[in-house]
Amino acid sequence: MIIELVTTGTELLLGQIVNLNAPFLAARLNELGFSVLYQTTVGDNRGRMKSVLETAFKRADIIITSGGLGPTQGDITKEVTAALFNKPMYLHEASAEQIKKFFAKRRLCMTDNNLRQAMMPEGAQIVENTCGTAPGVIIEDEMAGKIIINLPGPPRELTAMFEKSIVPYLSSRFGLQGAIVSRVLRTYGLGESALEERIKTYILGQSNPTLALLARNGEIHVRITAKAASVTEAVRLIDELESQIHPLLDEYIFGIDEETMERSVGNLLLNKNLTIALAESCTGGLVSSRITDVPGSSQYLMGSIVCYSNAVKVQQVGVPETTIETKGAVSPETAEYMAQGIREKLNTDIGVGITGIAGPDGATENKPVGLVYIAIDGAAGKVCYEHCFNGERADIKHRTALTALNHIRRYLLTI
Amino acid sequence: MIIELVTTGTELLLGQIVNLNAPFLAARLNELGFSVLYQTTVGDNRGRMKSVLETAFKRADIIITSGGLGPTQGDITKEVTAALFNKPMYLHEASAEQIKKFFAKRRLCMTDNNLRQAMMPEGAQIVENTCGTAPGVIIEDEMAGKIIINLPGPPRELTAMFEKSIVPYLSSRFGLQGAIVSRVLRTYGLGESALEERIKTYILGQSNPTLALLARNGEIHVRITAKAASVTEAVRLIDELESQIHPLLDEYIFGIDEETMERSVGNLLLNKNLTIALAESCTGGLVSSRITDVPGSSQYLMGSIVCYSNAVKVQQVGVPETTIETKGAVSPETAEYMAQGIREKLNTDIGVGITGIAGPDGATENKPVGLVYIAIDGAAGKVCYEHCFNGERADIKHRTALTALNHIRRYLLTI
Numbered sequence A, B: 001m002i003i004e005l006v007t008t009g010t011e012l013l014l015g016q017i018v019n020l021n022a023p024f025l026a027a028r029l030n031e032l033g034f035s036v037l038y039q040t041t042v043g044d045n046r047g048r049m050k051s052v053l054e055t056a057f058k059r060a061d062i063i064i065t066s067g068g069l070g071p072t073q074g075d076i077t078k079e080v081t082a083a084l085f086n087k088p089m090y091l092h093e094a095s096a097e098q099i100k101k102f103f104a105k106r107r108l109c110m111t112d113n114n115l116r117q118a119m120m121p122e123g124a125q126i127v128e129n130t131c132g133t134a135p136g137v138i139i140e141d142e143m144a145g146k147i148i149i150n151l152p153g154p155p156r157e158l159t160a161m162f163e164k165s166i167v168p169y170l171s172s173r174f175g176l177q178g179a180i181v182s183r184v185l186r187t188y189g190l191g192e193s194a195l196e197e198r199i200k201t202y203i204l205g206q207s208n209p210t211l212a213l214l215a216r217n218g219e220i221h222v223r224i225t226a227k228a229a230s231v232t233e234a235v236r237l238i239d240e241l242e243s244q245i246h247p248l249l250d251e252y253i254f255g256i257d258e259e260t261m262e263r264s265v266g267n268l269l270l271n272k273n274l275t276i277a278l279a280e281s282c283t284g285g286l287v288s289s290r291i292t293d294v295p296g297s298s299q300y301l302m303g304s305i306v307c308y309s310n311a312v313k314v315q316q317v318g319v320p321e322t323t324i325e326t327k328g329a330v331s332p333e334t335a336e337y338m339a340q341g342i343r344e345k346l347n348t349d350i351g352v353g354i355t356g357i358a359g360p361d362g363a364t365e366n367k368p369v370g371l372v373y374i375a376i377d378g379a380a381g382k383v384c385y386e387h388c389f390n391g392e393r394a395d396i397k398h399r400t401a402l403t404a405l406n407h408i409r410r411y412l413l414t415i
Helices: A021-031 A046-059 A077-084 A093-105 A112-118 A155-174 A192-205 A231-252 A261-272 A286-291 A310-317 A321-327 A332-345 A393-413 B021-031 B046-059 B077-084 B093-106 B112-118 B155-173 B192-198 B200-205 B231-252 B261-272 B286-291 B310-317 B321-327 B332-345 B393-413
Strands: A002-008 A035-042 A062-066 A089-091 A119-121 A125-127 A136-141 A146-151 A179-187 A210-216 A219-228 A253-256 A276-280 A301-306 A350-356 A371-378 A381-388 B002-008 B035-042 B062-066 B089-091 B119-121 B125-127 B136-141 B146-151 B179-187 B210-216 B219-228 B253-256 B276-280 B301-306 B350-356 B371-378 B381-388
Touching: A002 A021, A002 A046, A021 A035, A021 A062, A021 A155, A035 A046, A035 B046, A046 A062, A046 A077, A046 B035, A046 B046, A077 A089, A077 A119, A077 A136, A077 A146, A093 A112, A112 A119, A119 A136, A125 A155, A136 A155, A146 A155, A179 A231, A192 A210, A192 A219, A192 A231, A192 B112, A219 A231, A231 A253, A253 A261, A261 A286, A261 A393, A276 A286, A276 A332, A286 A301, A286 A393, A286 B286, A301 A310, A301 A332, A301 B310, A310 A321, A310 A332, A310 B301, A321 A332, A332 A350, A332 A371, A332 A381, A350 A393, A371 A393, A381 A393, B002 B021, B002 B046, B021 B035, B021 B062, B021 B155, B035 B046, B046 B062, B046 B077, B077 B089, B077 B119, B077 B136, B077 B146, B093 B112, B112 B119, B119 B136, B125 B155, B136 B155, B146 B155, B179 B231, B192 B200, B192 B210, B192 B219, B192 B231, B200 B210, B200 B231, B219 B231, B231 B253, B253 B261, B261 B286, B261 B393, B276 B286, B276 B332, B286 B301, B286 B393, B301 B310, B301 B332, B310 B321, B310 B332, B321 B332, B332 B350, B332 B371, B332 B381, B350 B393, B371 B393, B381 B393
Parallel strands: A002 A035, A002 A062, A062 A146, A276 A301, A276 A350, B002 B035, B002 B062, B062 B146, B276 B301, B276 B350
Antiparallel strands: A035 B035, A089 A119, A125 A136, A136 A146, A179 A219, A179 A253, A210 A219, A301 B301, A350 A371, A371 A381, B089 B119, B125 B136, B136 B146, B179 B219, B179 B253, B210 B219, B350 B371, B371 B381
16 A cells, blocks of 8 residues: 655745654654655645645555644645645534534634634544544445545544554554564664675565665664564564574664663673773763763763863863873873873773864964864773864764764773 | 655655644745645655656655655665656766765765765756765756756755755755745743744734744744845844844743744853852753753863762762751752752852753652752752643653753743
8 A cells, every 4th residue: 555645834834844744644654554655745725735736646545644634724625635635615513512612621712713623524534632622524425436535634533543543443444464574783883885795695685574774863763674474573583684684784783773872881881890981072061962862871870071271181180281282182192181180089990081173263383173082991001093084064063972872882892 | 846756765765753844845945936736755765756756746846855855776766856857867076075074074975885985967056065975965956847856865865955955056046036934933831832822913913024823942032033135134124123023922932933942042151251060960951961962061071070970969969868868859958059069060150950860750749750859059040940840751851951941041031
């Protein structure tokens, strides 16, 4: 079954709001086994909406619209849908009652416009809206074998109506069988094409499960998706493929599904019963902030010092003044002293020092913008890594934070 | 000129990511005077992409695509576009050189796949990508009077390319006459409807300039847009309207256009020649990180201490142990000691202390998740604010950081 999503609303066309309904519906429908192959957005204009729906009918079996069920003159989705099927509109009494009750309960003033929401295409199934006043509509055209579903625009109303009424409708109508299950292997440190190269044969050779690569904020995600008669069987297919590709990417995989880099680091610290502290210069506290994005991180992060000025590096973290003078604040020596200093000062198992040039100023002849040193001190000794990142200040901070977390993760794996 | 946006990518169809390119392009193109009447999303499938582009050509003068310019086998947008215009593909040497340089500079391994990004449709204008490896493409079909523009998918690359190359291209190509100028007044602290109430007469009464309210990550932006024969005249219209609404929102406006809260704070510190240091608990370094997002922030941020554990609060920031025992780590007293302690320790003009319960754990009978204290110590004395924020851990951290920066801003205005 091919589905096209048609999201309507001039505010979408003007770019005033981000479309959250399309990704919600797409994700849920895919999980249910439908193929959402097209998403179209059109404004509150009768002619253009009609033509978009006509195009959609040529290429899809089911159209799901969102928006345009409200009380204003600009809300035309039901009327355009009815016209497409040559159905007249009538006042649906039960819906009118619901709307009157809704207003009475909230002591709100109701206008005649509000009753427009109870006007329905003849022969349509009316879908209750448990979060608002606009009912949804399902029309089946048996001759053409097509279905159109009109959902309200506000994401909260759409989500509730979809889960409560549309999922049961689709399940019973299409006797949904089987299961689609996905698993995401999150990797860091290999470029997209280098990663593709490693698992190319599996990407090209597979039809079930399928493999897809997704670049996400510097991470590369490998998504394995399997279709099968049951969840158990789909999971078995995924396990089988994962066991083949995992060894090819092993050191780069830091998490599965929703496991972020900071959660992976946190789990390692918890499991090994270790504490950590950071001395951050160019990242300005970003790495500590990311570590504390994980609930329960107070169990392993004791604290950090953002040593932005050289004085703070010297006085609070114990970097020798002569090191800064002779080697520079951005040097492997300073990074190592920072890691060691913060570890000693906050009395933790692991100490991390990060110093670099986030730019746009601060570069020297030998030290370009983006040059970063990340040092770690702990039971496995002191290590220091040099990187040079491209991009704007924010990108450099982001890449440095992600890379630092990854170095911490790999350091923890060795102890 | 009618424009259709065609965003491509299977991850959009699967609902795995939210489409941020469409609203960005739509908003900017509308500002430039183009009508974006259709937005379509299609996956990385040759047949379907071709048919979507054909449909788009029937109803639009200009098609702008995003995505599918990468190095993998799934990146097919340029090829499909070239096929549509019957143009063969060739290796564009200058782009190939750029890509080689990009990899060399980052010391990354390059594969043959990467050179796919330098394959271009014959006769196309090549558009430089200043943030990534995938160049953009402009093809004009003079016979049909149609234009297609291929932009990269990553929002950062797309945004930069659009502003640096596509806006100048469209302006010169269509001799954009007159000027459309926007100014954004960024506010914080007033809800959307309370703000609307204050400037309602201006929202309803204006046709040029127009006023729009946009909620953005807890901030409310008031966008004033004027059309006029020249930029000077448009700016004059905006100045006139701004002078009327500014007094109604005065204390809530923290920045104009791209001036973020942290930049506004930074400018105040610079202008007043003051230094700052923070003691952060529940925000874990997020406020310091945001302050250091601003280039040149090393002039006023000396450093910070993320005092996540009570031991660090006591030993490094000087919070009396008895205060933590009797009042609690999340209390106005602790916040004030943190502000004073960090100010004294790092010898700065301003000290800030932030402590709270980010959740989901840590709540007690009297102290719910979301309870936060923000204290500031400086020349105007000690102040402390209590807030209780809703939402998930990440929301609470974000709201706390934004609110803390706003308190710092308003404190700085008094000294």
